[in-house]
Amino acid sequence: MIIAVSIFFIIVKGIIFGDLKTQQWLTSVLTGFFSSIILTQPIK
Helix, strand or coil, X not given: CHHHHHHHHHHHHHXXXXXXXXXXXXXXXXHHHHHHHHHHHHHC
């Protein structure tokens, strides 16, 4: 349920922002997510 709501909001924000801003936003989110996994998690 939470995943479905998250996907819905991502799609809505993508439509509102437009293509370029959506790509930049997703790149930023994914970069932060993977850097957290790669850098922060092994330290713990």
